[in-house]
Amino acid sequence: MEQRLNYQDFPAGLGDGLIKTDVALKNSGIDFKLLELIKLRASQLNKCAFCIDMHFKEAKHLGEDEVRLYSLSAWEECPFYTDSERAALRFTEVLTNASTNDVSDLLYAQLLSHFSKSEIAVLTVAISQINVWNRINKTIRSVPGNHVVGRH
Structure with a gap:
């Protein structure tokens, strides 16, 4: 696979809002491990290999258990996740597949029951x-495998 574009090819300022949002999410008080599980699960659903690589490595760096990471695609069938994580993962799947799912009552x-x-x-x-x-990343075909933890 050959990368089509680099982030340097984007017009100046185009990604600033995305970066600011990433910073705000990191400062939100939500557990970093939970955020990485959400990011990894959405990336699995979207088949974004670059982001799967990144968020697997980031979660592992935060101390996430490898069994939980390897089992994430089958989280509903595994006993490794808390009820709050399950609610967040279900929400992730619904929002990621918004064209076929709705956030039910x-x-x-x-x-x-788990979050404010x-x-x-x-x-x-x-x-x-x-x-x-x-x-x-799917559009520009970012190549997976080279992510360095802590460098986004």
């Missing part, structure tokens, strides 16, 4: 944001 109630409204807002933006990054 039941799902929203599950989210409310403010935290649900953060999760909503985090899931939306990784979907944007997935689409960008």
Whole structure:
């Protein structure tokens, strides 16, 4: 696979909002491991190899258990995830597949049982944001395998 574009090819300032949003998400108070699980799961659903590589490595660096990372695509069938993680992962799948799914009242109630409204807002933006990054990286064909932890 050959990369089509580099981020240096983008007009100056075009990605500034995305970067600011990433910084705001990191400062949101939501657990970093949960954010990485969300990013990894959305990237799996979107088949974005570059982002899968990145978020697997970032999660592992944060101390995430490899069994949980390897099992993430089958999270519903595995006992390794907490109820709050399950609600966040279900929400990730619904938002990522928004054309075929809706955020039901039941799902929203599950989210409310684990997260504040403010935290649900953060999760909503985090899931939306990784979907944007997935689409960008798939379009420009970012090559997976070279991600260095801590360098986004």
